[in-house]
Amino acid sequence: MTYDLIIIGAGAAGLMAAAEAGRLGLKTLVCEGQKTPARKLLICGGGRCNAANAHVTEKDFNAGCRHTLRHVLREWSTQDTLDFFTRWGAPLAVQKDGQYFSADDRAQTVLDALLKAVRAGGAALKCGAHVRGVRHAGTGFEVALAEDTLSAKAVLVTTGGLSYPTLGNDGAGFLIAEQFGHQLIPTRPALAPLIASDTSFKPLAGIATEVRLTLWAQGRKTITVEGPMLFTHRGFSGPAALEMSLAWSDAQPANGEVRTNFFPTLPGDDIAPILAGAGQRTLKNTIREHLPERLVDLLLERAGVEGAIRPGKEGLSKVERQALTKALRALPLPIREAGGYTKAEVTAGGVDLKSVKGSLLESRLQDGLFFAGEVLDVDGRIGGFNLQWAWASGVAAARGIAKRLL
């Protein structure tokens, strides 16, 4: 039997593509190497699945070709994602920050909805079917499994990246792309925790606080991210640290340094607005208004300034002000490295977007071969952007395949 379409990988992009391809009338099979589909989806958003974001723009992504990115994001909006999951029984609920999670806080509900949509469209799903290779044969393709070879008119590669290899991501899609002559943009772990180079912050493990992190490289500010940062036993995690990880790694040849402003909502970059309301209170109590006590103690120790001083009454010396300014508003984080693929939520780099036709996600080098999801050179910010890319590119590719075949 020859399928219209074989999809390699039943993750977020592959299942969404299968639902759309089936709906459009393509005879579709999804091959998944693991025993169960979409294992990564189940751990997304700490098991609550941050499946979308209210405000998705091109600026939320790194991508090698803006044209393709724009096209795909227009093909399938946040509203489309919300409508889709509501229709299939997994309504998403929005948080104050615009992130949409499964309304019942269960990623399983999102996966169940996807699988329901796949079944309704008539696509078949074969688990435990690791694809070993793809060959162009005649006017279509042969897809090799361990004990079987399948035929299809078109192939869609949705094998994901390299992060969390225990969940089935071994880079197989990159090999398939290379085999057909595609350029790969070098892959790097992204959205990974930052590992500390010393233990000085270890006593703060478990504390989370809002920060603004700024990366300095060659004496210049390069990027700034704002959000919660979590101190851990090994270093720094939470959205702000994760979002800084790729930029930090890329800046290492220039000795990049990440500086922390613990008062991101106060104006300026000195301590005047912090001390403005000090009145008769001690320095420690003034800062404690804003930050957890253990963090305040550590920052005062870093600055070498006594917490018992009453700045409103006794004032601070110039040296003390400078030291406090550095500790509270520009503290360099001791970072040894960013976590590798075992800890990274996504993979940056991948199949060069310029080697696929922007409107279809079809290879420019091999007719009938398509790519979607994280295997492509696109990575998003934390907050539901990566899944929105997976949904949108899955749909765009399915529609591209239908245009080619129907």
Ligand SMILES: Cc1cc2nc3c(=O)[nH]c(=O)nc-3n(C[C@H](O)[C@H](O)[C@H](O)COP(=O)(O)OP(=O)(O)OC[C@H]3O[C@@H](n4cnc5c(N)ncnc54)[C@H](O)[C@@H]3O)c2cc1C
């Ligand atoms: C801990 C964690 C939390 C995350 N949380 C969020 C979040 O809340 N929101 C968000 O937007 N993003 C989140 N992400 C990122 C998100 O999970 C990915 O961007 C998304 O899953 C990518 O979808 P994909 O379909 O391209 O790849 P994947 O979901 O990785 O799916 C690829 C599938 O292909 C299969 N496969 C690979 N090779 C083969 C082969 N040779 N043969 C057959 N099958 C194969 C794999 O087993 C896998 O099932 C998180 C990631 C992690 C690791």
